[in-house]
Amino acid sequence: MIKKISVKTFLIAITIFCTNYLISQNNLLEEIDYNNENYKIGLSAFKANKVINGQSTKQSGEKELYLYVAHRFGTIDGGIKTLFGLDIANTKIELLYGLSSNLQVGFSRESQKKIYTVNLKYKLTEQGSKFPFNSSLYSSFNYNSSLNEDIYPSISNSDKNLILGQLLLSKRLNNKFSIQLAPTFARRNFNETIFEEKNNLILGATTSYRITNRLAFNIEYFANFSRPEISPFENALSFGIDIETGGHVFQLLFSNTQFSDDVFVLTDAEGSWSEGEIYFGFNILRVF
Numbered sequence: 519m520i521k522k523i524s525v526k527t528f529l530i531a532i533t534i535f536c537t538n539y540l541i542s543q544n545n546l547l548e549e550i551d552y553n554n555e556n557y558k559i560g561l562s563a564f565k566a567n568k569v570i571n572g573q574s575t576k577q578s579g580e581k582e583l584y585l586y587v588a589h590r591f592g593t594i595d596g597g598i599k600t601l602f603g604l605d606i607a608n609t610k611i612e613l614l615y616g617l618s619s620n621l622q623v624g625f626s627r628e629s630q631k632k633i634y635t636v637n638l639k640y641k642l643t644e645q646g647s648k649f650p651f652n653s654s655l656y657s658s659f660n661y662n663s664s665l666n667e668d669i670y671p672s673i674s675n676s677d678k679n680l681i682l683g684q685l686l687l688s689k690r691l692n693n694k695f696s697i698q699l700a701p702t703f704a705r706r707n708f709n710e711t712i713f714e715e716k717n718n719l720i721l722g723a724t725t726s727y728r729i730t731n732r733l734a735f736n737i738e739y740f741a742n743f744s745r746p747e748i749s750p751f752e753n754a755l756s757f758g759i760d761i762e763t764g765g766h767v768f769q770l771l772f773s774n775t776q777f778s779d780d781v782f783v784l785t786d787a788e789g790s791w792s793e794g795e796i797y798f799g800f801n802i803l804r805v806f
């Protein structure tokens with residue numbers, strides 16, 4: 519009982535803090551005009567290149583460089599022993615660069631499982647008079663360097679590879695609401711447990727509500743149709759708030775996965791919302 523009360527108290531405190539912070543930031547930012555014309559957040563369905571954990575149709579413009587930092591704490595049900603998860607952290611650092619107006623390339627490294635990733639995002643269409651929606655192709659090539667011969671004697675380098683492919687379809691329904699669907703295929707060359715599948719068919723669904731021009735509330739869900747019925751892993755469900763401050767986008771989030779890697783988010787969400795296994799975290803996106 520004490521544990522549940524502690525979790526509720528933490529959630530209430532975080533919510534109050536974030537609400538007050540967002541209101542104060544928004545009042546301040548309404549008086550600020552950011553002059554980087556290449557950073558046209560307001561014209562896209564989403565404020566950042568990622569909605570929460572998953573990709574959005576937004577991407578870097580030609581010769582634009584983005585720094586993306588994702589930080590996830592441990593589960594908040596750890597209570598005061600882990601300071602509601604703040605003692606446990608996973609960090610991902612990523613660079614994104616626009617090779618052209620349609621093609622973005624990225625490179626990242628995540629501390630959990632020491633995953634290195636190279637990814638590509640290609641813009642197919644933009645919502646406008648000619649097309650009713652935005653569409654992009656996204657693929658990532660991941661290397662799980664935490665797998666080693668001491669634990670798995672017969673493992674090869676190719677076994678450490680993970681591949682993901684997505685079709686991203688988004689649409690701004692009006693000035694407030696945006697939606698996105700993401701049919702996805704994820705391939706793991708090696709499964710660490712019997713509860714994982716090598717080939718995974720996944721569908722992502724996302725919605726975003728713009729509270730103001732600089733604030734947005736996002737919901738993101740990924741359903742994995744290939745996961746075994748006895749698997750302890752869950753479908754990834756996340757809630758987040760975007761705060762746009764000129765050249766930065768801050769994202770505060772709650773999710774049932776600590777991962778930020780594309781494949782592991784979609785296949786190995788380890789937490790359960792119903793059991794209080796919730797991870798608090800944030801993303802920072804900075805354009806140069």
